[in-house]
Amino acid sequence: MSIVVCAEQRDGKLSKVTFEALSEGKRLAAASGETLKALVIGSGVAACADELKKYGADEIAVADNEALAAYTTETYAAVLAAYIAQESPALVLMGHSTVGRELAARAAGIADCGLVSDCVAIESADGDYLFKHPVYAGKAIGTFKISGATRLATLRPNVFAIEESDGAGAVVDFAPEIPAAKVTVKAVNKVSGDRPELTEADIICSGGRGLGGPEGFKLIEDLADSLGAAVGSSRAAVDAGWREHAAQVGQTGKVVSPNLYIASGISGAIQHLAGMGTSKYIVGINKDGEANIFNVADYGIEGDLNKIIPALVEKLKEA
Amino acid sequence: MKIVTCIKQTFDTEAKIVVGGDGQISDEGVNMILNPYDEYAVEEAIKTKEKDGGEVVVVTVGGDKAQEALRYSLAMGADRAVLINDPALEKADSHAVSVALAKLLSDKEAGYDVIFAGKEAVDDGAAQVPSRLAAKLDLALANVVVAVELADGKATVTREIDGGTEELEMALPALISAQKGLNEVRYPSLPGIMKAKRKPLDVVSLADLGLSAEDVASKVEMVSAELPPARKAGQKLTGEVDEVVAKLVELLKNEAKVI
Structure with missing residues (x-):
């Protein structure tokens, strides 16, 4: 066998x-x-x-x-x-x-x-x-x-x-008989650009409602690019139309288990944790010290992500 | 157009999971809902009917309680429902469900133009029934679909693949499984709920379908279930921005060794 x-x-x-x-x-x-x-x-x-x-x-x-x-x-x-x-x-x-x-x-x-x-x-x-x-x-x-x-x-x-x-x-x-295809592929559209595929990425940087708007994802993208990471999103940010559904991590999105998951402006709702709870290391950045993400994060930073993320990007560039 | 939608009743996504003394997941006191992805499938079926005419038939495999999910679909606007209910299907796996559905759809409910389903159920997360059913019925298949256009006996769909999307075209009949974002799901209206009570809901047994318990013997069995180990809160880094950022990078490098 x-x-x-x-x-x-x-x-x-x-x-x-x-x-x-x-x-x-x-x-x-x-x-x-x-x-x-x-x-x-x-x-x-x-x-x-x-x-x-x-x-x-x-x-x-x-x-x-x-x-x-x-x-x-x-x-x-x-x-x-x-x-x-x-x-x-x-x-x-x-x-x-x-x-x-x-x-x-x-x-x-x-x-x-x-x-x-x-x-x-x-x-x-x-x-x-x-x-x-x-x-x-x-x-x-x-x-x-x-x-x-x-x-x-x-x-x-x-x-x-x-x-x-x-x-x-x-x-x-191996040359078996191949049936005639009933489905024709008209086009394949790649959307991820140079970033790794979400489910296969070693590092994922995700953003949520705490980003304040779609433009907040620029911060997440900068952080992701300084780490060679993929960009994810919470359901709240997807439902608000800030990010496409393909980026959603959670129960009704993608299930991921990277080595490092950095959640910025994400409260850590149970349905989000369902999608990333098996990550090896979790970092939570949130201005609300009571946010649930801090109950699962290995490293938590309470504060303004608009200041923390740019400083983090600078530090990573130095390193 | 005859439009069929395959649905499943699942635990509410907010439900707390309890493992009973028998090592199996307990459904006691759990609120049951129409599987969220199946809502998109039902919605797409009703939208198609509203545009092109025809009838929407919702089908499921389940126990007596599953009638609630069918009634909910009828309240949204489906025309009639079929429940395959049999003691031999109590622990049905994806194989068993697809065998029962395939028999129903190639026999009593033959003549469909399109079959919609959710891309997966949020309970077992198996994502198998649409593909297995397409194999049994030898149908064109598109999974994880975010846009559908049906015209001139053809389906043109956009579906998600890893790292992008794909546009597929296929002749009907075809099986299409819905991803979140396919449409905006409507809530049942009060008149819709009243009307749903009088819409036909047929309950059929395996014998009615001409199947034996052996035909639907499950191949996959859940031996036991356990709750995952709880994650513990780690350390909170405090201080000025420059300090905490430096600390974090140091920890990620030297303690976690992930960057």
Whole structure:
């Protein structure tokens, strides 16, 4: 039996969570004695296979086809489901990204397999696996079991450690039949510019109602750029129209777990904490000393963010 | 146009989570609501009907209590509702729910032009049913959608992807799952609530659908649940702005080692 990691690439660039999934796959494979295989789907993606070799896969299957140049859920899921049918793996891992979650679910629907989404830990025990997945937006952590020969899981980005390791890294072609796509991709619009993707960022600088208006986000952007960080927002700032919904962190926004989360002018409502409570370090900057953010922040600064953030940016430039 | 909306009843987002003695999450005394993302789906269905005509059918899998979420959708303006209610579905996972919905939609409720759903439910956060259902019904699928235009038997949608958006086009029938921001959700009016009481709400069992308990056997089981470890308040840095900023940078560098 094998453990399969379905790699995620866009324009030939592999996502960071793919390496996290491979590293976790390698740890589980070492514990259970399974072989580790990777599957990469796309067009002109041979170079991805070389990069995947660094993370210990015994075999890398490449489904390379012009019909797979643009990502569509149905074509990619058909390839993944065909690979599952061929390999009957014990476990299939992939990132819980926007694409990964739907791809895993559609493939699981075709292959009739159980899937635990958004896992934060996986343990192998007596040939079976236990999956930990936050439920109710992180207000509780459930432990799940999957019945059936093949189990699917998507992994929360930024939770599983990346480790390079050796593996045979044999590259094989995988050429299943690809159904005609029902969906046509008319355009892909990148909006994040030079900043990292929110769910994959090591550092996130977020702003809330305390910024006083949309122009307040200039401060957050300056701080983010001095740290190479992504920019997030509270629900209040999104609802006020100061920032697009894609930047919202919280129960009805993105769930993130960066190494460092700097919340400025964010009170720390429970629905916001649900989205960032697993960050390794939290910094809270707020003028209200009673703000709930100070109950969870590792480092809190009570004061005027209009003075603190520019000073912080200057200090970071010096350093 | 026949417009179907798949919904789920969930805990209120303000609900406090309690783990019972059996290690499972207790629903005792919890206020139940229509899943927030499903509100956008119901709204989009009603807006579509208001523009193009037709009927809006809301469907769900759940127990007796789930009728409240269906009635709420009817009060918003949906025309009729179907509840799949069966003891064998009490612990239904995403697989089981999608099998039951797929049977209903390919049989008793066939002939739809578009299916709307929320992009995920805020309880299990699985985000699986729309994609699984699309697989079972072999449908064109667009998830996490923030804009929809239906015209000439086609759907043109904008959806969120990591780091941007995508514009997709597909022929109907198609399945579209809603993200926050798709529309402004209306509140049910008082006449709407009165009317909803008389709108048809069919309750069907697995036998009515021609399914057995085995067909909908769950593949995922929650063995136990626990509350997450509480985060502790750390230290508050005090002093002049220059001082606290210097202290913070020092701590982030040398204690936390995150910059």
